Amino acid sequence: MAEDPKWELAILATVQGFYEKLLQDSVEGEVPVPAGLETVSLHGEADVGETLSAMRRWLRLLDMAISPAMLRRAFNDETDPEIAEAMLRYFVRKKDHVDSDRDKTDIVSTFLYRHPRVPGQWEQRGYGLDGSLPLSPFEIALIEILADSDLPALPEEHLQTLRRFDALEEQVLRFQDLNALLESGVIQTVRQLKQTLDDCFFHPGVLATIAPYNATFGQKFDELFRAAVKEIKTFSDELEEQGGTILGSVDGVDVTIDHVKAMDENMLLRLDYGTALEKFRRVSRLKQSLEQNPPVKKGGKKAAPAPKPTVKTASNVVVARQPINVKAMRKAVTPQQEAAEETKLLKVEESVRIFVRVADPKFRQVVPMRFFNLTLTPAEADAYCADFLEEKSLRAGVARVLLRLVAVTARIITELEELKRAHNSPSLWKLHADSLITLLVLGDNAAENGTRVANLAGQRGHRQQVEEIQTSLKKLRDYSGIAERTLSGSESKTAAAGE
Numbered sequence: 421m422a423e424d425p426k427w428e429l430a431i432l433a434t435v436q437g438f439y440e441k442l443l444q445d446s447v448e449g450e451v452p453v454p455a456g457l458e459t460v461s462l463h464g465e466a467d468v469g470e471t472l473s474a475m476r477r478w479l480r481l482l483d484m485a486i487s488p489a490m491l492r493r494a495f496n497d498e499t500d501p502e503i504a505e506a507m508l509r510y511f512v513r514k515k516d517h518v519d520s521d522r523d524k525t526d527i528v529s530t531f532l533y534r535h536p537r538v539p540g541q542w543e544q545r546g547y548g549l550d551g552s553l554p555l556s557p558f559e560i561a562l563i564e565i566l567a568d569s570d571l572p573a574l575p576e577e578h579l580q581t582l583r584r585f586d587a588l589e590e591q592v593l594r595f596q597d598l599n600a601l602l603e604s605g606v607i608q609t610v611r612q613l614k615q616t617l618d619d620c621f622f623h624p625g626v627l628a629t630i631a632p633y634n635a636t637f638g639q640k641f642d643e644l645f646r647a648a649v650k651e652i653k654t655f656s657d658e659l660e661e662q663g664g665t666i667l668g669s670v671d672g673v674d675v676t677i678d679h680v681k682a683m684d685e686n687m688l689l690r691l692d693y694g695t696a697l698e699k700f701r702r703v704s705r706l707k708q709s710l711e712q713n714p715p716v717k718k719g720g721k722k723a724a725p726a727p728k729p730t731v732k733t734a735s736n737v738v739v740a741r742q743p744i745n746v747k748a749m750r751k752a753v754t755p756q757q758e759a760a761e762e763t764k765l766l767k768v769e770e771s772v773r774i775f776v777r778v779a780d781p782k783f784r785q786v787v788p789m790r791f792f793n794l795t796l797t798p799a800e801a802d803a804y805c806a807d808f809l810e811e812k813s814l815r816a817g818v819a820r821v822l823l824r825l826v827a828v829t830a831r832i833i834t835e836l837e838e839l840k841r842a843h844n845s846p847s848l849w850k851l852h853a854d855s856l857i858t859l860l861v862l863g864d865n866a867a868e869n870g871t872r873v874a875n876l877a878g879q880r881g882h883r884q885q886v887e888e889i890q891t892s893l894k895k896l897r898d899y900s901g902i903a904e905r906t907l908s909g910s911e912s913k914t915a916a917a918g919e
Contacts, residue, residue: 424568425468425469425472426468427568428472428513429468429471429472429475431506431509431510431513432472432475432476432479432510433475434502434503434506434507435479435506435507435510436453436457436475436478436479436482438494438503438506438507439479439482439485439486440453440482442486442490442491442494443482443485443486446485453478454474454478456470456471456474457471457474457475457478479510483520483521486524487520488520488523488524488526488527491524491527491528492527495527495528495531497535499531499535501532501535501537504528504531504532504535505532505565507524507528508525508528508529508532508562508565508566509565509566509568509569511524511525511528511622512525512566512569512571512622513569517619517622519615522614522615522621522622525621525622525627526614526630526631526634529562529627529630529631530630530631530634530635530638532558532561532562532631533558533631533632533634533635534635536558541557541558541561542556542557542558542632543557555628556628558628558631558632559624559625559627559628562624562627562628563624566624571622571623571624574620574623574625574626575620577777577778578616578617578620578626581613581616581617581774582625582626582629584613584770585610585613585629585630585633588606588609588610588633589632589633589636589637591604591606591763592606592633592636592637592640593636593640595640595644596644597644598644598645598647598648598700598703598704598707599704599705599707599708600760601640601641601644602700602701602704604763604764604767605764605767605768605771606637606767608771609767609770609771610633610637612771612774613774614630616774616778641689642689645685645688645689645700645703646685648703648704648707649683649685649703651707652680652683652703652706652707653680653683656677656680656681659677660677664677665677675706683703688700688703744853744907744908744909745908746857746860746904746907746908749854749857749907750857750860750861753857753858753861757854757858758858758861758862760858761831761855761858761859761862762862764831765824765827765828765831765862766827768826768827768830768831769804769823769824769826769827771787772787772794772796772804772826772827772830773804773805775787775788776796776801776804776805777804777805784796784801785797785798785800785801789830789833789834790834790837791833791834791837791838792833792834792837794826794830794833796826797888797891797892799822799888799891799892800822800823800825800826800888800892802819803818803819803820803822803823803826804823804826806819809823814873814876814877814880814882814885815885817873817876818873818877818885818888818889821866821869821870821873821874821889821892822888822889822892824866824869824870825866825867825870825889825892825893825895825896826892828859828862828863828866828896829863829892829895829896829899831855831859832856832859832860832863832896832899832900832903833899835852835855835856835859835903836856836899836902836903836906838852838855839852839853839856839906853907856903856906856907857907859903860900860903860904863896863900866896867893867896867897870889870892870893871889871893873889874886874889874890874893877889
């Protein structure tokens with residue numbers, strides 16, 4: 421598409437002005453502008469082509485100075501939508517995109533969704549510009565804003581990715597606790613999904629799907645985070661009234677009343693989620709610690725201080741790794757625990773599916789996880805690429821079995837790794853032990869179903885499918901055995917004695 425240089429210069433000048441204003445606090449005054457790019461010069465008779473070239477170079481430098489977190493803080497209720505639209509055009513029209521361009525575009529498009537020019541503008545469904553495809557009004561608005569930009573066509577795999585955001589949004593809305601949201605893996609899953617879209621991320625159809633999800637997630641996250649901070653401050657106020665000073669311990673560090681008073685939830689919420697994620701987790705862990713070991717008792721009496729294993733000793737490890745009755749705990753698993761674990765298993769399936777489908781075929785069988793590399797068999801990798809999972813057929817049944825066996829095995833390995841890292845914290849160790857018990861129950865169910873499908877495949881003469889299932893079953897049983905021995909103490913006691 422032929423570009424109007426004066427129109428592009430007007431867009432870039434708007435971005436330049438916004439960037440310079442944003443940087444004034446950092447440089448403690450006016451930002452020094454290169455000769456020829458001052459506001460007065462831009463309205464002169466200078467060669468537009470040369471000015472555009474200089475402006476693009478100048479904005480590349482300013483881009484490096486402006487982080488996504490700075491942009492997030494800058495866009496507020498007072499920001500002119502015209503500026504946001506110019507910023508959107510600028511990021512979308514860039515020839516070469518970097519990761520920060522995607523993050524900034526994410527912020528700008530979500531701002532535009534949250535601030536329609538007319539209240540309620542995005543609530544009704546509309547139709548495409550050709551009158552045929554149903555589109556949301558927000559997508560139509562984005563198409564109009566970006567009408568002068570060359571936009572890539574959306575391939576089918578990206579359309580499939582976009583269809584997953586409705587389910588993710590529904591999942592987010594069901595969370596009632598900050599820790600549950602943080603530990604669900606939703607943030608990481610969505611981040612990964614956005615990265616797989618590559619330059620198609622800048623397509624109006626993609627932005628129109630992601631911006632509503634961002635708005636929903638942001639609202640829910642803020643709600644749960646503020647509730648957690650409020651609860652912590654309530655504990656802090658009650659402790660202060662009784663003369664106490666230390667609320668509890670997070671990661672071996674004492675948290676005092678002064679720390680809580682200095683906590684600014686509004687500032688934390690303005691940070692980029694990726695940068696602030698560990699801060700959010702610390703708040704969540706403190707809330708959990710206070711719920712389990714409150715510093716004050718009801719009735720105003722100060723509770724006895726809970727032991728804080730801040731020094732790594734053999735005795736502390738033994739407390740954290742106290743053997744449990746695995747058989748009895750299996751029977752005590754509740755439907756709520758199973759449901760919570762099912763959510764995590766679906767997250768694992770989604771993450772593995774995304775990686776396998778976009779990875780180089782030579783490397784798709786080694787999936788990077790948080791603590792380890794998950795190695796898939798060729799049959800398991802094929803199952804994660806299958807497009808026939810909804811069929812009522814043997815091949816679909818086999819593929820679904822392989823998906824579940826891989827997911828349960830991966831979750832067991834993850835929880836075993838978490839268990840190792842929680843040896844110094846009895847409360848965290850217990851949480852991961854409970855997850856492992858639940859996974860053992862779900863693993864039994866998956867193994868039973870896998871055996872049933874393998875028998876059916878054997879009856880029909882599909883020996884290869886039987887072997888594929890049996891290979892995956894063996895991996896699950898091996899790691900389930902390790903988990904049982906760890907929980908029952910046969911391995912923990914030896915490890916504790918040696919530390």
